[in-house]
Amino acid sequence: MKQTLSIVLLIILLAIPATAQKSKRKRVRTAKPKIVYVPVVVEPSEVTKSFIVPANGYSTMTLGPYGDQGTTLDMRYEAQGGSGNDIEVFILDEDGMTNWKNGHSTPTFYNSGRKTVGNIDVTLGEGVYFLIFNNKFSTFTPKAITLTIRE
Numbered sequence: 363m364k365q366t367l368s369i370v371l372l373i374i375l376l377a378i379p380a381t382a383q384k385s386k387r388k389r390v391r392t393a394k395p396k397i398v399y400v401p402v403v404v405e406p407s408e409v410t411k412s413f414i415v416p417a418n419g420y421s422t423m424t425l426g427p428y429g430d431q432g433t434t435l436d437m438r439y440e441a442q443g444g445s446g447n448d449i450e451v452f453i454l455d456e457d458g459m460t461n462w463k464n465g466h467s468t469p470t471f472y473n474s475g476r477k478t479v480g481n482i483d484v485t486l487g488e489g490v491y492f493l494i495f496n497n498k499f500s501t502f503t504p505k506a507i508t509l510t511i512r513e
């Protein structure tokens with residue numbers, strides 16, 4: 363999820379040697395500037411993804427696996443399409459995903475309800491999770507989703 367951007371910094375080093383003195387004449391020598399390229403890796407603070415959730419369907423993203431320390435998610439989403447411009451967003455673990463796909467109720471780590479715009483700020487423990495964008499309630503209209511992941 364992280365994108366890496368390489369920026370090349372240009373550093374100009376000037377070397378000025380001490381002045382050489384000869385009888386009654388001063389002579390100053392300066393060296394030509396040396397150009398040194400130093401690559402620097404900069405990680406963006408946000409990554410934006412856009413995708414379509416089909417009518418009467420859903421889209422998922424796998425999150426993890428996360429180790430012992432888990433992770434904290436900081437995301438924002440926006441839905442467009444249909445009369446309500448709405449989407450349901452869930453975060454489920456592996457067992458929860460299996461139950462949800464089979465139409466059973468399951469506990470969630472995040473449940474937005476139907477919303478146009480929402481923020482996800484949740485801490486997840488060790489394991490694999492699924493971020494679900496549910497549009498099963500919309501029989502005819504797909505939804506365009508913009509997801510911003512803040513790091």
